[in-house]
Each structure stands twice: as C-alpha cells, then as structure tokens.
Amino acid sequence: MAAHESTCVPKSRFGKWMDVRLPIGRLVHDQLVDFPTPRNLNYLWTFGSILSFFLMLQILTGIVLAMHYQPSAADAFDSVVRIDRDVNFGWLLRPLHAVGASMFFLAVYIHIFRGLYYGSYKAPREILWIIGVLIFVAMMAAAFLGYSLPWGQMSFWAVTVITNLFSSLDDVIPGLGTTVVQWLWGGYSVTGVTLNRFFSLHYLLPFVIVGLVGLHIWALHVVGQNNPTGVDIKTKSDAVTFYPYATSKDAVGIFGFMILFLWFVFFLPDYLGHADNYIPADPLVTPPHIVPEWYFLPYYAILRAIPSKLFGVIAIFSSLGVLLFVPWLDTSLVRSTKYRPFYKWFFWLLVLSCLALGYLGSKPADGAYVIWARVFTAYYFAHFLIVLPLMGLIERPKRVPGSITEDVLGPEGTAGAAATGKKG
Amino acid sequence: MAIDVVEPDRRDFLTLAAGTFVAVGGAISLWPFIDQMNIDAGAQSLASIEIDIAPVVVGQAITVMWRNKPVFIRHRTKEEIEKALAVDVKDLPDDIARNEGLPASALATDGNRTKPGHENWLIMVGICTHLGCIPKGQTLSDKRGDFDGWFCPCHGSHYDTAGRIRKGPAPRNLEVPIYEFITKTKIKIG
Ligand code: HEM
Ligand code: FES
Numbered sequence: 001m002a003a004h005e006s007t008c009v010p011k012s013r014f015g016k017w018m019d020v021r022l023p024i025g026r027l028v029h030d031q032l033v034d035f036p037t038p039r040n041l042n043y044l045w046t047f048g049s050i051l052s053f054f055l056m057l058q059i060l061t062g063i064v065l066a067m068h069y070q071p072s073a074a075d076a077f078d079s080v081v082r083i084d085r086d087v088n089f090g091w092l093l094r095p096l097h098a099v100g101a102s103m104f105f106l107a108v109y110i111h112i113f114r115g116l117y118y119g120s121y122k123a124p125r126e127i128l129w130i131i132g133v134l135i136f137v138a139m140m141a142a143a144f145l146g147y148s149l150p151w152g153q154m155s156f157w158a159v160t161v162i163t164n165l166f167s168s169l170d171d172v173i174p175g176l177g178t179t180v181v182q183w184l185w186g187g188y189s190v191t192g193v194t195l196n197r198f199f200s201l202h203y204l205l206p207f208v209i210v211g212l213v214g215l216h217i218w219a220l221h222v223v224g225q226n227n228p229t230g231v232d233i234k235t236k237s238d239a240v241t242f243y244p245y246a247t248s249k250d251a252v253g254i255f256g257f258m259i260l261f262l263w264f265v266f267f268l269p270d271y272l273g274h275a276d277n278y279i280p281a282d283p284l285v286t287p288p289h290i291v292p293e294w295y296f297l298p299y300y301a302i303l304r305a306i307p308s309k310l311f312g313v314i315a316i317f318s319s320l321g322v323l324l325f326v327p328w329l330d331t332s333l334v335r336s337t338k339y340r341p342f343y344k345w346f347f348w349l350l351v352l353s354c355l356a357l358g359y360l361g362s363k364p365a366d367g368a369y370v371i372w373a374r375v376f377t378a379y380y381f382a383h384f385l386i387v388l389p390l391m392g393l394i395e396r397p398k399r400v401p402g403s404i405t406e407d408v409l410g411p412e413g414t415a416g417a418a419a420t421g422k423k424g
Numbered sequence: 425m426a427i428d429v430v431e432p433d434r435r436d437f438l439t440l441a442a443g444t445f446v447a448v449g450g451a452i453s454l455w456p457f458i459d460q461m462n463i464d465a466g467a468q469s470l471a472s473i474e475i476d477i478a479p480v481v482v483g484q485a486i487t488v489m490w491r492n493k494p495v496f497i498r499h500r501t502k503e504e505i506e507k508a509l510a511v512d513v514k515d516l517p518d519d520i521a522r523n524e525g526l527p528a529s530a531l532a533t534d535g536n537r538t539k540p541g542h543e544n545w546l547i548m549v550g551i552c553t554h555l556g557c558i559p560k561g562q563t564l565s566d567k568r569g570d571f572d573g574w575f576c577p578c579h580g581s582h583y584d585t586a587g588r589i590r591k592g593p594a595p596r597n598l599e600v601p602i603y604e605f606i607t608k609t610k611i612k613i614g
Contacts, residue, residue, distance in 0.1 A: 137432070157557065159577075160556040160557065161555040161556060161557065161578065164554075164556040164558075167555075167556075171595065182462070182463055183458075183461050183462050185462055185463075186462065186463060186464070186467075187463055187467050187491075187492055188463065188467070188491035188492055188493055189491070189492045189493045189551070189556075191492050193464075193467070197461065215529070228610060250588040281491075283492065283494070283558075284489075284494050284558060284577075286558045286560065286577065286578060287555040288577050289577070290557070290578055304579055304593075307593060308593070309496065309554060309555075309593055309594070309595050310595075312593070364580075365579050365580055367578055405537075
C-alpha cells in the first residue's frame with residue numbers, strides 16, 4: 001500500500017508476534033506516523049482531517065439520536081421535538097447532528113475548491129479525485145435522506161419535489177418515471193412508508209461513505225499528497241513526517257473549525273435550517289416558498305434556471321457528472337493555479353458563479369433571478385467544458401519552482417538542505 | 425504427451441454455462457430485494473372511494489384524499505366553463521386530455537376533461553405535474569394564477585379552469601383520475 005519503504009521495527013515481543021500475523025501496527029506506523037508529507041502544506045490541507053472528524057461525529061451523534069427517534073409519519077415530528085425538549089442533552093445532540101451536516105458541507109466545498117485550485121485531480125490523482133466526487137454525491141444523498149426525518153413541512157415537500165425529479169423519466173420512456181417514483185415512495189405519494197425506508201437508508205449511507213473514504217485515503221497514500229506548488233516530493237528535504245508535523249497542523253485546523261461549528265451549535269442552532277420545518281408535515285398544503293438547505297441551493301438554482309422539466313433534471317445531474325471528467329478536461333501541464341496567471345481569474349469566476357447560484361436558489365423563481373441563474377449556470381458548464389480545456393492550450397504558465405524545498409527556502413536553502421539531508 | 429482437444433472444449437462449455445447460471449440466478453434473486461419497495465397489497469387495496477358531492481355549491485371546491493393524493497373537486501361556474509370552452513386546443517402547451525378514463529390520445533378539450541352531462545364538475549388529482557406540489561386555488565382567498573384556475577407556487581405553474589397547464593414549467597395538464605357518477609350527487613373515484 002505504501003509508496004515509501006516501511007521503516008517500522010517492532011520492539012516488544014507482542015509487537016513482533018503481531019507483525020507476522022496481522023501487521024496493524026506497521027500499517028499505522030507507515031501510514032499515519034512516518035508517512036512523508038510535503039513540508040509546504042497550508043491550512044487548506046487540514047480540511048481532509050476536518051472532514052474525517054465530521055464523518056465520525058455524524059455517525060456518533062446519529063446513532064444516539066436514533067435511540068430516541070421514531071421513523072413513522074405519526075410519531076416522527078413529535079419524537080424530534082421530544083429530543084429537543086425532553087431527552088437528556090437532546091438540546092445539544094440534535095444541533096450537533098443538524099449543524100454538523102451543514103459544516104460537513106462547508107468543509108467539503110472548501111476541500112473541493114482546494115483540489116480545483118491546486119490541480120489535485122491531475123495525474124496520477126484521477127482515481128483519488130473520482131472517489132472524492134462519489135463521496136460528495138453519497139453525502140448529498142445522506143443529507144437529503146436525513147433532512148426528511150424530522151417530518152416537518154420542509155422535510156415533506158423537499159422529499160416530494162426531489163423524488164419527483166425522477167418522474168421526468170416519463171418524458172424519455174412513458175411510465176418509467178412514475179414506476180421509479182412509486183417504487184421510491186412505496187405508495188402513490190410520499191407517506192410514512194417512504195419515511196420509514198428513508199430512515200433505513202439514512203442509517204446505511206454514512207457507512208458506505210466510510211468505505212469510500214477508506215478507498216480515498218488508500219489512493220491518497222499510494223500517490224502521495226499534492227501541495228501548493230503542485231511539484232512532487234523529490235528529495236527527503238521536501239517532506240516532513242505525518243506525525244507530529246501534519247497531525248499537529250490538522251489539530252489546529254480542526255480546533256479552528258470547531259469554534260465556528262460550536263458557535264452555531266450553542267448560539268444559533270436553528271439559524272441554518274428553515275422555520276417551516278417546525279410545522280408538522282401536511283400532505284395537503286404546500287408551503288408558499290420551498291427552499292432546500294443552503295448547501296443544495298446552487299443545484300436548486302440550476303434546476304429552476306432551465307424551463308424544461310427533463311432538461312432541468314439533466315442539468316442538475318450533469319453539474320455533478322462533469323466533475324468526474326475534470327482530470328481529462330484540464331489540458332494544462334502545470335498543476336497549481338498559483339503558476340497560471342490567466343486561469344486564476346477564471347477559477348475565481350467559477351467560485352463567484354457557485355456563490356451567485358446559491359444566492360439565486362434562495363430567491364423566488366421569476367424575473368431577473370431566473371435570467372441571472374441562467375447566466376451563472378451557463379458559466380458553470382462553460383468553465384469545465386470550454387475554459388478548462390482551452391486555457392491549458394493557450395496559456396503560458398509562470399516558472400514553476402524546481403522543488404518544494406526551493407519554493408520554501410529559495411535556491412541557496414535547497415543546496416544546504418540537500419547537502420545535510422535535514423528535515424524542515 | 426498428446427494434447428487432448430476435446431477435454432478443454434467441454435470444460436469451456438461448462439465454465440460458460442455455470443457462469444451464466446450464476447449471473448442469471450444472481451440477478452433473479454435480487455428481485456425480491458427490489459420489489460419489496462413497490463406499493464404493497466394493503467395500499468393497493470385502498471384504491472377506490474365514494475364521495476357525496478351534494479353539499480358542494482356552485483363556485484365551491486373541496487379536496488378529498490384518494491390513494492394518499494389530494495383530489496380536487498370543483499363545482500364550476502358558468503363563466504369558468506365558458507372560459508375553458510373558449511380555448512383552442514391547438515394553443516395549449518399540452519393538448520392531451522390526461523384523462524385516465526379516456527384513450528391516451530384524447531385531446532384536451534373541456535369535454536374530455538369532464539364527464540358528459542356533468543360538465544359543471546371538474547375532478548382531478550391536485551398534484552402539480554412539475555415536481556408534485558399542491559397548486560393553490562381551492563379556497564376563495566387563494567391566488568388562482570393568470571388563467572383563474574390554479575397556481576402552483578413552487579416554481580410558478582399556471583393552470584386554467586379546466587386544470588390544463590398554460591404557463592410555467594409543468595409539462596402536463598392535471599391528471600383526471602378514473603371516476604364515475606353513481607348517482608347525480610355521488611361519485612366513486614378509482
Ligand atoms: C454522512 C453523515 C450524515 C449526514 C450528512 C447526516 C445528515 C442529517 C441531516 C441533515 C438531518 C436533519 C437534521 C434536522 O434538520 O434536524 C439528519 C437527521 C437525523 N440523522 Fe443523520 N446524517 C448523517 C449520519 C447519520 C447516522 C450515521 C445516523 C445513525 C443512525 C443518523 C441518524 C439521524 C437521525 C435519527 C435523524 C433525525 C433526528 C433529527 O432530525 O435531528 N445520521 N441527519
Ligand atoms: S411543483 Fe408546481 S411548479 Fe414546480
């Protein structure tokens with residue numbers, strides 16, 4: 001599994017005995033202690049650890065919430081209110097899970113844009129990137145299923161609208177969409193039957209994500225981490241060991257992010273949600289303005305930007321699907337956007353488009369809002385399908401440093417570091 | 425050591441046949457795990473209801489639940505019927521009747537959206553054909569959209585007084601379920 005040679009020397013008798021039977025100690029030593037980490041990583045590289053932290057936190061809080069939650073149409077809403085009001089520490093556990101989901105997405109968006117900026121998807125990290133996209137999609141599914149569980153008005157109508165996306169398949173093969181949607185619902189409409197199965201799947205998906213994260217980290221440890229220069233580790237002086245250097249930096253990142261997270265948990269637990277979700281689900285009344293959770297707003301804006309039902313749905317799925325092809329759409333020979341003077345501007349234009357789509361997704365779908373949503377949707381796709389392939393061909397990148405050490409210490413420092421072979 | 429040419433052939437066949445059996449058997453045994461999610465017998469058996477519509481006066485509308493879906497029953501006024509009749513079917517975004525009781529090719533005329541002799545009653549599933557919200561228009565205070573029928577607030581679909589889509593992202597007219605008049609004031613849906 002490791003790209004570097006194992007330096008593990010078990011000392012104790014038990015350690016030696018285990019090492020020839022199940023070398024877990026060796027795995028931990030090689031992958032989490034002695035693993036070579038680029039010496040120039042910035043705080044954007046702590047988001048991987050932040051994400052792992054949130055995955056574990058969601059599973060832990062989820063399992064205890066499930067001890068009090070009732071997945072039936074009659075009891076779900078009340079059981080969630082009971083968690084808030086009566087269950088010991090329920091007031092804390094539920095916001096940890098609900099705000100945790102929001103923060104999980106904030107972190108994953110930063111993590112994804114980090115990858116896009118520094119070209120972390122480029123060879124040999126294509127598989128690493130693709131697994132990342134799959135994790136992202138699984139997270140979206142998990143969060144969507146989780147949001148249905150409190151069975152408030154927003155839960156109910158979000159489930160109705162999102163599952164109905166599949167009914168657009170009726171426009172491809174008549175009857176197919178209805179069949180799929182009724183299969184998802186287990187009825188002629190969204191009912192408690194739907195809620196029950198969504199709970200089962202909400203419990204399952206995080207463990208699927210754990211499996212995918214395992215593959216993601218495996219792939220990462222085969223090819224090694226990228227870094228802000230995009231230059232590979234070449235000599236010993238380019239790298240530091242994972243422990244204690246990366247682990248302590250990650251700890252700082254996690255604590256920093258926790259301040260933001262816990263501030264919401266303690267002071268604004270409902271701020272990121274929607275007030276209508278405190279009205280019990282009513283299948284006869286649609287709320288006047290349905291909005292998804294903030295982290296889905298850009299996709300919602302894309303859906304509504306397109307006047308045809310089928311093509312709106314195709315656009316949503318393509319906006320995710322296009323990410324899978326990014327490693328091959330980018331033709332640049334340079335990884336890091338730091339050395340790409342023109343592409344840099346387009347990168348920030350993409351960030352702006354996504355933020356703008358998020359804003360537009362929260363607004364009613366009429367007038368100027370729709371026009372702007374179309375403009376930014378067009379740029380979103382143009383970025384990946386036109387800008388990314390073309391820029392690599394026409395742009396002249398700036399000089400890339402010869403090594404990570406040179407970037408950190410300058411040319412003289414490189415000579416010194418190479419001579420002594422010392423670590424940073 | 426001569427090479428036996430028959431033996432490998434037979435083995436190839438057996439491997440292929442066994443592989444096929446495993447693949448087909450595997451696929452078939454998946455079916456129960458998929459089909460369990462389909463609508464169960466209990467939900468299917470609740471498939472029809474009877475409603476007394478005598479109390480619904482002209483201009484009024486009621487909503488009843490059928491198969492867990494809201495069904496709109498509107499006692500239309502003369503003006504509403506005339507308005508629906510005045511539209512040329514060719515100008516409609518969806519010119520199909522969407523009436524379960526008629527052939528799939530029937531045109532979306534007002535007559536095809538109602539029952540002969542009972543044109544004052546419009547009965548349809550109250551679920552927007554876009555993404556499934558419940559359109560507004562059942563109570564007097566509701567916004568009824570640009571065509572005085574129903575208006576779906578979710579993404580802005582406007583339906584006319586025959587429940588036909590006129591403007592907005594919804595692709596189809598509101599669906600007319602299978603129903604019949606048992607007496608003049610009693611209907612059976614489903
Ligand atoms: C990928 C990890 C996960 C994500 C992104 C996630 C997301 C969510 C979201 C967005 C909600 C709605 C919160 C609200 O508005 O109240 C929710 C609720 C819930 N989740 Fe999760 N979840 C995850 C993992 C889990 C796990 C492993 C379980 C274990 C069973 C679980 C159990 C629950 C329960 C019981 C609820 C309903 C109670 C409530 O609404 O607070 N979740 N989840
Ligand atoms: S669900 Fe009615 S307009 Fe979208």
